[in-house]
Amino acid sequence: MTTPPVDEEDPQARLRDLEAMLDALGDRAVVRLGPNGEVIRWSRSARAMTGYTESEVVGRTLALLRTEEDRGAGLLEQELEAVRRHGRRDFQGWWLRKDGERFLARVSLTPVTAEDGTVTGFVEVLRDATEAARAESLFHGLLESAPDAMVIVGSDARIILVNRQAEALFGFERDELVGQEIEVLVPARFRDRHVGHRTGFLHNPQVRPMGAGLELQGRRRDGTEFPVEISLSPLETAEGRLVAAAVRDVTERRETEQRLQRQRDEILELSTPVIQVWDKVLALPIIGTLDTLRATRLTEGLLERIAQTQAEVAILDISGVPTIDTQVAQHLLKTVQAAALMGTVSIMSGVRPETAQSMVHLGIDMGRLRSRSTLQDALQLALAVLAERAGTAQAAARALTSGEPR
DSSP: OOOOOGGGSOHHHHHHHHHHHHHHHSSEEEEEEOTTSBEEEEOHHHHHHHOOOHHHHBTSBGGGGBOHHHHHTTHHHHHHHHHHHHOOEEEEEEEEOTTSOEEEEEEEEEEEEOTTSOEEEEEEEEEEOHHHHHHHHHHHHHHHHOSSEEEEEOTTSBEEEEOHHHHHHHOOOHHHHTTSBGGGGSOGGGHHHHHHHHHHHHHSOOSEETTTTSOEEEEOTTSOEEEEEEEEEEEEETTEEEEEEEEEEOHHHHHHHHHHHHHHHHHHHHHSOOEEEETTEEEEEEESOOOHHHHHHHHHHHHHHHHHHTOSEEEEEEEEOSOOOHHHHHHHHHHHHHHHHTTOEEEEEOOOHHHHHHHHHHTOOOTTOEEESSHHHHHHHHHHHHHHHHHHHHHHHHHHHHTSOO
16 A cells, blocks of 8 residues: 555545644644634644643633633634735734733634635644743843934844934934834945944954944934944844844033143143243243153243243253153153254253252263253353353344444
């Protein structure tokens, strides 16, 4: 005796095979319904899912498993009629197990038709989606409670989910953002660059800040822009890889940083004041340790004042510098060299005996820089330099005058 080909098998046998395959999936149950929705066949997985035995449900409709509200609304009859008219349909709702426990059912209902198109019954595939819904609810709860604006984006760069913080931050309603490309939240001038950033992330997805070292900007619904920080995280889901972007408005922090920088600049200005102590004589009292930033500001400030006052002598008073090392000496020497290029003689004052010994011990050569132990001595030397320069200038003028034709 030979086994008939698959296409010639008894339809009931094929249905049993289908039931066996669905039973193997574990999380799905298959039910065979008659033309009026009454249960004809009840699978093992259906029994495990609902708690009802086959004898308890065969001949009855699945209104047995529906809530009182759904039964009162005739929801089961409406679903059957929709399938009769339009074919296979998917539904979702709360059902009841035998012990009264509610579970979220996701249902696929397919009509079984005769050759003339008459609906002779239905096949219902039932899935318990309670845990999935609970996990989804938890995810949405965490998303909504996040302190930052959260934007979930699909692999096609279109927005799938946003939380209320994102709505508040960007000024969009949720339904205005869902389905839009993520670039809707990026200023127009940065969009091409942003496409490259997100493409690079999708090729190498990992938790990381976006645009490290760059100043990123977000765009609100009204077109205004604001500085942001963005952290990206890949999410592996049944629908594929998603990207979660946590967006934080850093306007206040940037303003604070700028304010602190201005204050630091002002302190530097105050700590390196250039004082005009005499006509064409400037004094620069240096207090505290000289680092690269202070030395740069010191040189810039001195050169600006030299240009403004046409100073011929600059006194660098180091009595307030605690130690002189090679680095400090190099900073001072560069300042002196820069001043010399503008025609200004530099004099160092406030050199204490221990400072002089330290400089000699370190082998620091300050070149031809003139030095005095006190500011008063340095000022007297400055006046002498001015007088010397004045005398030299007068002599040069007389020589030029005597050489002119009468």
